[in-house]
Every structure is written in C-alpha cells, then in structure tokens.
Amino acid sequence: MRESPDSGAIGVEGLWKIFGPRAERVLDSDDRFLEPGALREKTGCTPAVRDVSFEVSPGEVFVVMGLSGSGKSTLVRCLTRLIEPTAGRITIGGEDVRAASPARLRELRRHHVSMVFQHFGLLPHRRVIDNVAYGLEIQGTGKAARHARAADILSLVGLDGHADSYPDQLSGGMQQRVGLARALAVEPQVMLFDEPFSALDPLIRRDMQAEVVRLHREVGKTMVFITHDLSEALKLGERIAIMRAGAIVQIGTPEELVGAPADDYVADFVRDVPRSHVLTLRWIARPPEEGEPLDGPALPAVTLIKDAIGAASSSSRPIRVVDGDELVGVVDRVDLLSFLAGQDVSGLDVSGSDASGSDAVATA
Amino acid sequence: MSSTAVSTPSRFRVPGWVAPTGIALLFVVAYLIFQGTGTLPHNSEAPQFAAVTELREWIDDHRNDNPVFLYFLNYIRIFVEALFSLLQTTLYALGWPGLIGVMGALAWLAGGWRVALGAVAGFCSFGVFGLWQASVDTLALVASAVLLSLVIGIPLGVWAGLSVRVRKLFTPVLDVMQIMPHFAYLAPLALFFHIGAPAGVIATMIYSIPPAIRITALAIQRVSPTAVEASASLGATRAQTLLKVHLPLARSTMALAINQTIMMALSMVVIANLISAPGLGSDIIRGLSRAQVGIMLPAGLAIVVMAVVLDRMMVSVAKRDPRNKIGRSSLVVAAVLAGAGLIAAPLLPREWPANLTINLVSEINDVVLWAETSWFGVTSFIKDTFSNLVLNPLEHLFTSAPWWLVAAAVLVVAWRISGVRPALTALACLLAIALLGTWEHSMRTLTTVAVAVVVTLVIGLLLGVAAARWDTYSAFQRPLLDAAQTMPSFVYLLPALALFGTTRFTAIFASIIFAVPPVVRLVEDGIRTVPATVVEAATSAGSTSGQLLWKVQLPMARRAILLAANQGIVMTLAMVVVGALVGAGALGYDVVLGFSQRTDFGMGFVAGVAMVLLGVMLDRITQGADRRPSPTKGM
Ligand SMILES: Nc1ncnc2c1ncn2[C@@H]1O[C@H](COP(=O)(O)OP(=O)(O)OP(=O)(O)O)[C@@H](O)[C@H]1O
Numbered sequence: 001m002r003e004s005p006d007s008g009a010i011g012v013e014g015l016w017k018i019f020g021p022r023a024e025r026v027l028d029s030d031d032r033f034l035e036p037g038a039l040r041e042k043t044g045c046t047p048a049v050r051d052v053s054f055e056v057s058p059g060e061v062f063v064v065m066g067l068s069g070s071g072k073s074t075l076v077r078c079l080t081r082l083i084e085p086t087a088g089r090i091t092i093g094g095e096d097v098r099a100a101s102p103a104r105l106r107e108l109r110r111h112h113v114s115m116v117f118q119h120f121g122l123l124p125h126r127r128v129i130d131n132v133a134y135g136l137e138i139q140g141t142g143k144a145a146r147h148a149r150a151a152d153i154l155s156l157v158g159l160d161g162h163a164d165s166y167p168d169q170l171s172g173g174m175q176q177r178v179g180l181a182r183a184l185a186v187e188p189q190v191m192l193f194d195e196p197f198s199a200l201d202p203l204i205r206r207d208m209q210a211e212v213v214r215l216h217r218e219v220g221k222t223m224v225f226i227t228h229d230l231s232e233a234l235k236l237g238e239r240i241a242i243m244r245a246g247a248i249v250q251i252g253t254p255e256e257l258v259g260a261p262a263d264d265y266v267a268d269f270v271r272d273v274p275r276s277h278v279l280t281l282r283w284i285a286r287p288p289e290e291g292e293p294l295d296g297p298a299l300p301a302v303t304l305i306k307d308a309i310g311a312a313s314s315s316s317r318p319i320r321v322v323d324g325d326e327l328v329g330v331v332d333r334v335d336l337l338s339f340l341a342g343q344d345v346s347g348l349d350v351s352g353s354d355a356s357g358s359d360a361v362a363t364a
Numbered sequence: 365m366s367s368t369a370v371s372t373p374s375r376f377r378v379p380g381w382v383a384p385t386g387i388a389l390l391f392v393v394a395y396l397i398f399q400g401t402g403t404l405p406h407n408s409e410a411p412q413f414a415a416v417t418e419l420r421e422w423i424d425d426h427r428n429d430n431p432v433f434l435y436f437l438n439y440i441r442i443f444v445e446a447l448f449s450l451l452q453t454t455l456y457a458l459g460w461p462g463l464i465g466v467m468g469a470l471a472w473l474a475g476g477w478r479v480a481l482g483a484v485a486g487f488c489s490f491g492v493f494g495l496w497q498a499s500v501d502t503l504a505l506v507a508s509a510v511l512l513s514l515v516i517g518i519p520l521g522v523w524a525g526l527s528v529r530v531r532k533l534f535t536p537v538l539d540v541m542q543i544m545p546h547f548a549y550l551a552p553l554a555l556f557f558h559i560g561a562p563a564g565v566i567a568t569m570i571y572s573i574p575p576a577i578r579i580t581a582l583a584i585q586r587v588s589p590t591a592v593e594a595s596a597s598l599g600a601t602r603a604q605t606l607l608k609v610h611l612p613l614a615r616s617t618m619a620l621a622i623n624q625t626i627m628m629a630l631s632m633v634v635i636a637n638l639i640s641a642p643g644l645g646s647d648i649i650r651g652l653s654r655a656q657v658g659i660m661l662p663a664g665l666a667i668v669v670m671a672v673v674l675d676r677m678m679v680s681v682a683k684r685d686p687r688n689k690i691g692r693s694s695l696v697v698a699a700v701l702a703g704a705g706l707i708a709a710p711l712l713p714r715e716w717p718a719n720l721t722i723n724l725v726s727e728i729n730d731v732v733l734w735a736e737t738s739w740f741g742v743t744s745f746i747k748d749t750f751s752n753l754v755l756n757p758l759e760h761l762f763t764s765a766p767w768w769l770v771a772a773a774v775l776v777v778a779w780r781i782s783g784v785r786p787a788l789t790a791l792a793c794l795l796a797i798a799l800l801g802t803w804e805h806s807m808r809t810l811t812t813v814a815v816a817v818v819v820t821l822v823i824g825l826l827l828g829v830a831a832a833r834w835d836t837y838s839a840f841q842r843p844l845l846d847a848a849q850t851m852p853s854f855v856y857l858l859p860a861l862a863l864f865g866t867t868r869f870t871a872i873f874a875s876i877i878f879a880v881p882p883v884v885r886l887v888e889d890g891i892r893t894v895p896a897t898v899v900e901a902a903t904s905a906g907s908t909s910g911q912l913l914w915k916v917q918l919p920m921a922r923r924a925i926l927l928a929a930n931q932g933i934v935m936t937l938a939m940v941v942v943g944a945l946v947g948a949g950a951l952g953y954d955v956v957l958g959f960s961q962r963t964d965f966g967m968g969f970v971a972g973v974a975m976v977l978l979g980v981m982l983d984r985i986t987q988g989a990d991r992r993p994s995p996t997k998g999m
C-alpha cells in the first residue's frame with residue numbers, strides 16, 4: 001500500500017453493492033445472479049451495483065452512463081465509501097480504499113477525492129465563499145488562508161463578485177459553479193460528478209459542460225462523470241461505461257460504443273447519435289480496389305466522417321485515409337453516401353441497416 | 365366506509381348496514397337483560413388503593429435510609445432544587461426593574477421593538493396585578509423545567525433524528541407521553557421526589573419534554589441529505605457535520621421546539637401547584653377550588669401574558685433570518701435597556717410599589733356574581749336540560765352496564781375503526797381499569813369525555829368546513845385559533861366557571877372550547893389539501909357544491925378528520941380531568957383528593973393510572989388504521 005495516493009488512478013474490481021438487511025448472505029449465495037427485480041422479490045434486497053470492474057488512468061475523464069436506477073449514483077458513492085460497498089476491491093492512487101481506517105478514509109476524502117452533486121448540496125446558511133471554503137475549514141485551515149484560496153477558485157469558475165452572496169441568491173447554474181468550486185478548493189487528484197448538470201436547463205448545461213472541459217484542460221484532474229445524457233457523455237468522456245441494472249455492459253471510447261455496440265441495449269442507447277459526428281474515417285476506410293486511382297486528397301484516419309464530406313465533394317477521386325505516412329485505406333463518395341444513408345460499408349452496425357441509420361442522418 | 369364484515373359475494377347481497385345494526389341490536393338486548401349485573405361500584409377503601417397508600421407510607425418512612433432514595437432519587441431532587449433556587453435567587457436579585465430591563469433587552473434582540481415593548485408591558489402587568497413574586501416563582505419554575513427538558517430532550521432528539529432505529533424506539537413512548545393528562549404525572553412524582561418545587565419542576569419537565577424531542581428529531585431529519593452527504597464527501601467527521609450542517613440547518617425548527625416546550629411547561633406549572641410547587645398556580649388552584657373567578661382571573665391573565673410574551677420572543681427567533689447578524693447598534697440598545705433596569709434596581713423600592721397595583725378580586729367576583737345571577741335562568745336552563753337529557757342517562761347507561769358488555773363494545777368499535785392490534789390494546793386498558801378498582805369513576809369520566817367529544821367534533825366540523833369554503837371567514841378565524849392554541853389549558857376553565865359555577869357541565873364546556881380550535885384547524889386543512897385537480901374534475905362533472913362537499917371533499921379528508929377526532933379526544937380527556945377542580949368529579953376528583961387527603965393518596969394515584977389507561981384506550985380506538993404506521997407494516 002502506497003502512503004500517499006498522489007496519482008489519480010482509480011481501480012475497481014468485482015464491486016458489489018446490495019441494499020438490504022441480509023446483503024452479505026445474498027452475496028454468498030447464487031441468488032446474486034438473479035435479475036434485480038427477481039432478487040428483490042425473493043430476498044427483499046436490492047442489488048444496485050453488480051460485479052463492476054474498471055480502471056481509470058490518471059488525468060482521464062471517465063463517464064458512466066445508464067438509465068435511471070441503473071446504479072450509477074451508488075457506484076460513484078462506493079468509490080469513497082459514502083455508501084459502504086458489499087464486496088470488491090477499490091484502489092485510488094494505489095491505495096486500498098476498503099481497507100482504509102476511518103481516519104485514513106477522511107484523509108482521502110479531504111485531500112484526494114472530491115465530489116459534485118446533482119442537487120448541489122450547498123449550505124444555505126453560509127455565504128458562497130464559506131461554502132467554497134468548507135472543505136478547507138473541515139481540515140482546520142485558518143480563516144484568512146481558506147478565504148484567499150476560496151476567492152482564487154471562485155474566479156477560476158467565473159464567480160468573481162459573488163463571494164458574499166448566499167446560495168439561494170444565485171441561479172441554478174451559478175449554484176453548481178459553487179459546488180464545483182467547493183470540490184476544487186481542496187485540490188483533489190480525483191473529482192467525482194454525480195449528474196451535476198441534469199438539474200440545469202439546456203443552455204446553462206452546455207456552458208457548464210464547456211466549463212468542465214476547460215477545467216480539465218487547465219487543472220488536469222482525473223474525473224469520473226455520471227450522466228444519463230448521451231450527448232454530454234460523448235462531449236466529455238474519453239471513455240464511457242454503460243450500466244444496466246447495476247452491471248457494466250460495455251466500456252469503450254465514444255467511437256467504439258457507437259461503431260460497435262456490445263448488445264442491443266447499448267445499440268438502443270446510441271441509436272439517436274448522429275454517427276458521422278462520432279465515427280472517424282478509420283471505421284469506413286476499405287482497401288483500395290484494383291486500378292482505383294490513389295491520387296485523391298489525403299486525410300488522417302482520425303478525421304470525423306462529417307468533416308470528410310467537404311473534401312469528398314470537392315474531388316472526384318477517392319479520399320486516401322492515412323495514419324501518419326501509412327495508407328490505411330480509401331473512402332470514395334459512394335462509401336460516404338451509403339454510410340450517411342445508413343448502409344454501413346464496414347458492416348459494423350449490429351442492428352444492420354434498419355431505419356436508425358436514416359434517422360441519424362435526418363437529425364444530423 | 366363499507367362493511368368488511370359481509371364481504372362474501374353472494375347472490376342475495378346483504379346491505380352494508382345490516383351487520384352493524386344487528387350487532388348494535390345485540391348489544392341493546394344484552395344490556396336490557398343484564399343491566400345492573402356485573403357492575404363494579406366504586407369503593408374508596410379498595411385494597412388496591414390501600415396498598416398504594418401503604419407504599420407511600422413506607423417510602424416516606426424510608427426516604428432517608430433506602431439506598432435507591434439515598435444515593436439516587438434524593439440526589440436528583442437536590443440537584444433540581446439547587447437549579448431552581450439558583451434561578452429563583454437570580455431572578456429575585458435582578459429586582460423588578462432589572463428583570464423587566466433584561467427581558468426587554470432579550471426581546472429586543474429576538475424580535476425588535478414591538479416584541480420588546482410587549483415584553484416590558486407584559487412583565488409590568490405582573491406587578492400591576494400584584495403578582496410579581498408569584499410570577500417570578502413561576503418563571504423560575506418554568507425556566508428550570510425548560511432548561512432540563514432541553515438539556516435532555518435536544519440531544520435525544522438529535523439522536524432520534526440521526527438514527528432510524530432510535531426513532532422507532534422513541535416514537536411509541538412519546539406517543540403515550542403525549543396522551544397522558546397533566547394530572548397523571550403528579551402522584552408518582554410526589555411519591556418519588558416528595559412534594560414541593562423540585563417535584564413540580566420534574567413533573568413539568570416530563571410533561572414538556574416530548575415536543576423537545578419530537579420536533580428536534582423532525583428538524584434534524586429534514587436537513588437536506590445532499591448537504592450532509594456533501595459534508596461527508598469532503599471528509600468531515602460526524603461531529604463536524606452535526607455542528608456545521610445539521611444544527612445550523614435545523615435551527616429555526618428547533619426554536620419552534622423550544623417554544624412548544626415552553627408552552628407545555630407553562631400549562632403544567634399551574635397544575636404542579638397541587639404538589640406544592642410555588643407560583644401563580646396557587647392562586648389559580650385556590651380560585652378554582654373555591655369557585656372564585658376573582659382570585660384566579662389575575663393569575664390566569666398573568667400566565668397568559670407570560671405565554672404570549674415568551675411565544676412572541678421564540679417565534680421571532682425562529683423566524684429571524686440568520687444572515688442578519690445582530691448588529692452592534694442592536695447590542696447597544698439591548699445593553700442600554702438591560703443596564704437601565706439593573707441600575708434602577710437598587711434605586712427603586714425592592715418590592716413592586718403598592719400604589720401601582722390594582723386589586724380587582726372583589727370587583728371581579730362582583731361582576732361574576734352579577735353575571736351568574738342575571739343569567740342564572742339561561743345558564744341553569746342549559747345546564748339542567750343538558751344534564752337531564754344527555755349526561756345523566758348516558759352516565760347511567762355506562763355505569764349500570766355489566767363490565768363485560770362495555771368491554772365487548774369497546775373491542776368491537778375499536779376493531780371496526782382501527783383494526784385488530786389497537787382493539788386489543790384498548791381492551792387490555794379497559795380490563796386493567798377494572799382490575800385497578802376504578803371502573804365506576806372511569807365510566808363517569810368516560811361519559812363526560814364522550815359527550816364533550818361529540819359536541820367538539822360537531823362544532824369543529826361545522827367551523828372547519830365553513831373555513832375551508834369561505835376564505836374571508838377563514839382569514840377571520842385563523843388569528844383566533846392561533847391565539848387559542850398559545851393559551852395554557854386551564855385558562856379555559858375561567859369563562860366556564862364564570863358562566864356555570866362548579867358542575868360537571870362546566871368541565872364539559874371548558875373542554876369543548878379548549879379542544880375545538882385544533883379540530884377546526886385539522887378539518888380545514890384536511891379539506892383544503894384535497895387536490896385542486898380532483899375538485900376541478902368533480903365540478904366539471906356538474907357537482908353542486910353540496911355534492912362536492914359530501915362526495916369528494918369530506919371523504920377525501922377522512923384521514924384528517926379521524927386525526928382531528930383523535931386530537932379532540934386526547935385534549936378533551938386532559939381537560940375533563942382538570943375539570944375535576946370545578947366539579948367534574950370522578951377520576952380527576954380522586955386525584956385532587958389524593959393530594960389533599962393523605963389517606964386517599966392511593967386512590968388518587970390509581971386514578972391517575974386509570975386516566976392514562978383511559979387515554980390510551982380512547983387514542984387506540986380512534987387512531988384509525990392509518991394514523992401511525994404500525995411496526996409490522998414497515999418490514
Ligand atoms: N439507500 C438505499 N436503500 C435501498 N435501495 C437503494 C438505496 N439507494 C439506492 N437504492 C436502489 O439502488 C438502485 C440504484 O440506485 P441509484 O440511485 O444508484 O441509481 P441511479 O443510476 O443513480 O439513478 P438516477 O439516474 O435516477 O439517479 C435503485 O434500484 C434504487 O432503488
């Protein structure tokens with residue numbers, strides 16, 4: 001066990017959380033493999049997280065998404081034992097969280113991991129600056145020092161001049177900035193977000209997402225981000241885990257999820273995503289055919305398909321898809337058109353050429 | 365309200381009213397056959413009573429050599445006595461100008477100049493009534509009791525608020541404590557702590573502690589769970605979260621808890637005079653027992669004034685926006701007020717100057733006498749008619765019916781209204797009453813309560829429905845209800861006594877005016893919370909407003925109405941018992957007698973227990989299946 005988890009890596013292995021009076025016993029029996037509904041019927045226990053494993057590398061933004069009740073909040077709370085897991089192993093920066101003593105756990109929460117909540121959880125009787133400084137106050141930092149730090153953070157999240165307001169004098173978006181500032185003020189390596197923006201209206205939500213992207217760029221924390229909004233997940237997530245009934249169904253980059261959904265559930269999830277906005281040329285590049293001209297424009301393999309349309313329409317020759325100097329394949333107009341029309345050239349879409357493809361184009 | 369007894373779907377559908385009517389007929393026939401047999405007449409020499417009297421003798425003999433008393437109970441008494449005398453001495457030491465100044469200053473800090481003015485005027489009135497010393501004694505008594513209640517009650521409340529398990533443990537105990545009439549606390553306390561101020565303080569404390577616990581628990585429970593979670597997620601210890609999140613967020617509700625505790629203490633402190641606690645209670649009890657409104661009116665007014673002043677102060681504290689910190693200028697004003705009083709104290713005479721008091725005892729007595737004689741015709745007509753037509757027959761019915769028939773009736777009724785478990789509890793209470801030898805008096809008290817409850821409910825329903833239907837009437841009625849609910853219970857005996865002298869009827873009248881306000885409020889709220897969409901739907905279907913009331917609003921407010929009935933019964937019982945002081949007789953009278961006559965102590969004690977049993981029984985009968993979730997429903 002390392003003394004100080006100064007890297008933000010998170011490891012989760014075989015994590016279970018079962019709510020109810022005889023959780024341990026359920027876990028030891030074969031009942032745990034039952035569907036949540038059936039299990040509740042039989043034992044009165046609710047399985048919220050079922051055998052979840054994943055790794056997050058330092059500085060990564062890891063998004064967890066799933067429908068309401070799929071166990072996202074429970075999962076993220078288990079990471080710092082705000083909810084006590086029933087079984088499994090959790091490491092943060094190499095330290096075994098489940099083995100930590102209460103004091104050590106407090107240390108971890110005070111200095112290494114902080115959290116932003118859906119309903120903000122601000123303290124209405126404290127001014128904004130005291131809300132932001134709360135974490136430092138808990139640690140025993142002196143008043144002058146913590147206020148100075150809180151003021152810095154407030155300007156980082158764009159709340160200059162609101163230090164002396166009270167939370168209920170701010171709009172929802174501003175309140176969540178306070179929540180964000182409070183989490184940032186303790187300089188954590190890891191930040192956990194539980195649907196932080198779902199209570200906000202769409203325009204403000206977009207602002208706040210941009211804010212998180214900017215903060216991630218500036219301060220480079222490891223982030224675990226819970227959401228049930230797919231576009232938010234795609235916008236923020238380097239990798240996305242999809243949860244269903246407590247278990248993770250698929251983990252992958254946005255491209256992998258959209259291009260190769262693991263099952264119908266995931267496919268259904270990503271159905272409305274305009275795929276040309278997510279997939280890159282690599283997904284539709286094919287080997288050049290005999291005698292096909294190879295002097296068309298060259299585009300990197302990571303180019304989004306939607307961005308290749310311009311090049312394709314300005315040249316009659318197939319686009320060469322390159323990875324550095326190496327030729328990955330070619331894409332011609334017919335390929336592009338048939339992809340946009342939903343007829344997948346590479347045949348990666350498990351749902352085949354159903355109406356979803358054309359829907360996607362229509363919404364795009 | 366469909367009958368569950370006949371639920372078998374047969375082709376010959378039995379109408380719903382047949383079974384209840386049949387059962388009722390059965391009871392009538394059984395009564396006619398067995399009337400007069402199996403009664404349990406009162407015997408004031410009953411062995412149960414004698415045993416308790418002997419126990420008291422034994423305790424009085426061994427108070428200073430039995431270890432339980434020597435090392436435990438006596439220390440509690442000594443501690444409480446010390447606390448009381450400390451407060452009493454401090455209040456006296458301030459002198460009247462000092463105390464008025466300090467109260468004014470506190471009231472100023474709590475709620476600004478209006479409240480301060482009220483406090484100063486209120487405390488001056490104690491002197492004007494010539495009751496300064498008694499008022500200060502009462503204040504010291506209330507302060508000691510409230511202090512103890514809060515010191516014990518708030519931590520318990522916080523604990524119950526934080527832990528579901530503790531809450532489940534406390535709730536039934538608090539439920540029972542809240543339906544115990546004041547009187548029931550006195551005898552056991554006199555037994556263990558002897559009579560006098562300490563026993564009075566402890567009785568008052570026990571009586572006033574339930575709201576301190578209950579409301580604090582509620583306040584803590586209501587604290588936003590996300591705020592608590594956010595605090596934990598930042599690594600706060602439990603103590604830090606409690607101090608920095610729970611308590612500040614629960615602050616204003618907890619101020620209401622304190623207020624409620626003070627109000628309960630004020631109404632108990634008077635009754636505590638029966639076990640020789642000092643203060644305003646002595647005038648009130650004396651006035652009540654001699655039926656002299658003149659003696660008790662000033663003291664009663666003083667208690668009401670004290671209640672209003674303290675209530676205003678606490679409510680202002682609860683309402684104050686914690687963000688407006690008390691400014692320096694406010695502190696200066698407060699310091700000036702308090703300082704002025706304290707400096708004036710040695711300069712002015714120690715006692716409240718006699719030429720500033722008004723003594724109205726004989727004038728008031730004259731007015732009351734005049735009222736009694738000039739309205740005699742009307743009041744005695746009401747009184748006599750009511751007694752002859754309703755009270756006496758009913759009392760005869762209850763006391764001449766065999767005990768087993770009454771028990772069966774209680775079982776059936778409770779079963780029908782509230783279900784099996786409450787019915788069994790009610791039955792057990794009734795049987796215990798029989799075993800204690802208090803059957804006849806309990807039946808008499810039950811008669812009084814039943815009559816008062818019926819009248820209370822009828823009036824309460826009418827006024828509640830009226831208030832729910834006409835907003836202007838409701839707006840007019842609200843402040844009256846608010847005022848009525850801050851008044852200590854026995855204050856209601858005053859007008860009753862003035863109008864009807866000492867009779868059973870007086871107690872009934874007092875309990876009706878005491879219990880009507882909360883019933884009205886519950887009924888009105890119940891009807892008003894019927895969802896607007898439902899009302900709209902019914903109206904759009906063409907219901908008349910009468911149909912709307914009978915077919916939609918009243919049925920949907922059923923739960924609130926049941927709760928109102930329950931509340932009305934509990935309050936009526938408490939009042940009817942206090943009404944013993946003005947002629948209600950039966951159990952309450954036994955209790956009072958127990959304190960004045962040493963040989964009757966046992967009977968008084970047992971009567972107190974019987975009251976509690978009666979209270980629990982009535983509560984269980986009416987709690988309705990859904991008032992409190994039964995412990996079995998949870999799992
Ligand atoms: N304290 C609890 N006791 C019992 N069951 C719980 C508790 N908390 C959550 N659950 C159950 O666990 C399951 C997962 O809940 P969770 O809150 O983690 O879902 P979620 O994915 O965050 O949903 P949402 O999007 O609505 O926030 C649900 O079935 C819920 O009912």
Ligand SMILES: [Mg+2]
Nearest residue numbers: 072073074195
């Ligand atoms: Mg959630």
